[in-house]
Amino acid sequence: MRTEVSQAARGTLALLAAALLALGSAAAPAAEETGAAEGAKLGADWQSWRAKNDVSDMPSVQRGARNFVSYCMGCHSLKYEHWSRLGHDLAIPQALLEKDLLPPGDKTTDYILTSMPAADAANWFGKTPPDLSLMARERGPDYLYQLFTTFYVDPTRPTGANNLRLPAIAMPHVLSELEGLKGAVFRTVRKSDGGSEQVLDHFVPLAPGRLSATEYAGFVRDTVNFLDYVSDPTQTARHALGVWVVLFLLVFTWLAWLMKREYWKDVH
Numbered sequence: 152m153r154t155e156v157s158q159a160a161r162g163t164l165a166l167l168a169a170a171l172l173a174l175g176s177a178a179a180p181a182a183e184e185t186g187a188a189e190g191a192k193l194g195a196d197w198q199s200w201r202a203k204n205d206v207s208d209m210p211s212v213q214r215g216a217r218n219f220v221s222y223c224m225g226c227h228s229l230k231y232e233h234w235s236r237l238g239h240d241l242a243i244p245q246a247l248l249e250k251d252l253l254p255p256g257d258k259t260t261d262y263i264l265t266s267m268p269a270a271d272a273a274n275w276f277g278k279t280p281p282d283l284s285l286m287a288r289e290r291g292p293d294y295l296y297q298l299f300t301t302f303y304v305d306p307t308r309p310t311g312a313n314n315l316r317l318p319a320i321a322m323p324h325v326l327s328e329l330e331g332l333k334g335a336v337f338r339t340v341r342k343s344d345g346g347s348e349q350v351l352d353h354f355v356p357l358a359p360g361r362l363s364a365t366e367y368a369g370f371v372r373d374t375v376n377f378l379d380y381v382s383d384p385t386q387t388a389r390h391a392l393g394v395w396v397v398l399f400l401l402v403f404t405w406l407a408w409l410m411k412r413e414y415w416k417d418v419h
């Protein structure tokens with residue numbers, strides 16, 4: 152009985168999903184950008200494409216902060232983080248913070264805000280660049296890593312670049328001078344429902360960038376690491392504290408056991 156019900160429920164769900172997918176592909180291309188078609192265009196498993204970042208790696212997070220200021224802050228803000236907080240957490244001395252990272256005219260008590268007016272950005276790119284404070288928590292570090300390693304040249308796009316992770320992305324490939332340019336070669340695969348779809352076969356290098364492939368992966372990893380830190384600034388401290396809390400509980404359990412033994416020793 153139970154299995155029948157759940158099978159019927161599953162059937163209905165599948166129908167609903169199919170109907171939604173059909174609707175989505177007809178009416179709302181946005182659905183493709185966020186989830187439904189995930190993996191479809193890659194032809195491989197997104198799971199194997201990991202950031203492998205480590206937020207407790209302080210030099211990496213510091214390099215990421217530098218990358219953010221040089222390559223992202225022209226368009227994106229981190230509206231929940233003060234410069235002073237960043238300096239404190241990343242152990243950047245105030246003088247260095249002011250000299251290397253702070254935009255001219257900003258104070259350390261200010262939030263990390265882009266100087267690009269949102270209205271202009273919307274005009275230029277068709278979309279306002281989103282605030283990146285919580286982006287790593289919303290999408291996950293792996294997603295961000297995938298986003299920055301799957302840009303490819305696509306002359307049909309206004310920016311000349313497209314992206315496998317976020318098809319029809321409005322953001323230009325801002326790291327192309329570092330990564331270089333690559334094209335994507337697709338192949339057609341048959342789907343089980345009789346239709347076909349284009350999936351990535353391989354990338355072809357078109358022009359070299361300033362960094363080697365390994366260096367570029369490291370650059371992206373540092374940047375993702377930094378965004379991961381920003382999205383939850385106390386996580387490293389919390390994890391470190393967690394170890395002490397568990398140790399304390401273990402010692403406390405041992406003491407409690409000793410006390411129990413002492414109390415009960417005369418009862419038997």
Ligand code: HEC
Nearest residue numbers: 222223225226276278279280281286317319320321322325
């Ligand atoms: C020239 C302006 C510009 C620069 C510089 C820029 N971005 Fe963007 N970014 C955009 C725009 C525009 C969007 C909106 C894209 C969309 O929704 O199609 C965006 C979107 C994003 C998103 C959200 C993607 C999603 O899934 O919705 C992330 C993450 C991001 N940018 C990260 C970065 C990082 C990291 C850097 C620095 C390495 C950077 N951006 C530099 C303009 C920019």
